[in-house]
Amino acid sequence: MPNSPIRDNYLFEFISKNALACDSSSVQEVSLVRGQILFEKEERLRNVYFPISSVASRIYLAECGHSSEVGMVGYEGVVGISLFLGNRKTYNEAIVHVDGRALRMEARAALEAFRQCGPFQIAVLRYARTMISQLSQIAVCNSLHSVEQRLCRWLLMTLDRTSTDELDLSHHFIAQLLAVRRESITCALSHLQGERLIQTSNRRIKLLDRAGVEATACECYGAIKSDFDRLLALQNANS
Numbered sequence: 001m002p003n004s005p006i007r008d009n010y011l012f013e014f015i016s017k018n019a020l021a022c023d024s025s026s027v028q029e030v031s032l033v034r035g036q037i038l039f040e041k042e043e044r045l046r047n048v049y050f051p052i053s054s055v056a057s058r059i060y061l062a063e064c065g066h067s068s069e070v071g072m073v074g075y076e077g078v079v080g081i082s083l084f085l086g087n088r089k090t091y092n093e094a095i096v097h098v099d100g101r102a103l104r105m106e107a108r109a110a111l112e113a114f115r116q117c118g119p120f121q122i123a124v125l126r127y128a129r130t131m132i133s134q135l136s137q138i139a140v141c142n143s144l145h146s147v148e149q150r151l152c153r154w155l156l157m158t159l160d161r162t163s164t165d166e167l168d169l170s171h172h173f174i175a176q177l178l179a180v181r182r183e184s185i186t187c188a189l190s191h192l193q194g195e196r197l198i199q200t201s202n203r204r205i206k207l208l209d210r211a212g213v214e215a216t217a218c219e220c221y222g223a224i225k226s227d228f229d230r231l232l233a234l235q236n237a238n239s
Contacts, residue, residue: 008052011077012103015113015117018120023113026106027105030102034096037095039079039080041090044089045107047080052103054096055161057071057177058072058079058094066179067093077127084124084125098162140220141153145218148191152192153221155198171185
């Protein structure tokens, strides 16, 4: 999948193929930029986002001020899944970590499409199951594995949702998502570069040896990717 062209959002295709369920005036293609906050925690949903080439993180914000990524969304899904699960308010903050395009759809229209379009409804519920599994696996990963293993898992998950082998992200930004010190990310990236698995300078991270990074990552990446691939296969079979 890496280096393959990014197609339109998998979930939105189920809406677009059902003209009765799609109010085109409620959908707008937008450009998202790194660091852009799509939703605050407990915010009432007015729109949902279907990423195309962008990637977003779902962030848990603790009362102490610390944060941690609890989920990642790319072209396979939707940012604002709680809308379809009976809650018009967001569970977590959502922030963009890879620039790119997305489809923004008014919440009322998205919910109406969910009610009208059976294939879209099935696809959304299937995606929700995958996201719950991803959340659980990330919780395990954060508890049991080293910073370097978690970093490799996170880099691979991000690259699986992009069309390149390069990312433009600061060490500080990654550290915030992984809930670790910036120095720990810098050290881990330096070690991976010393092993010739990646190349990093300033904000750029380039993957040199995917097999090597996969071998360094913990088993959580394999578990999450298996669910991800299974979801895409099912979406393809039913689209």
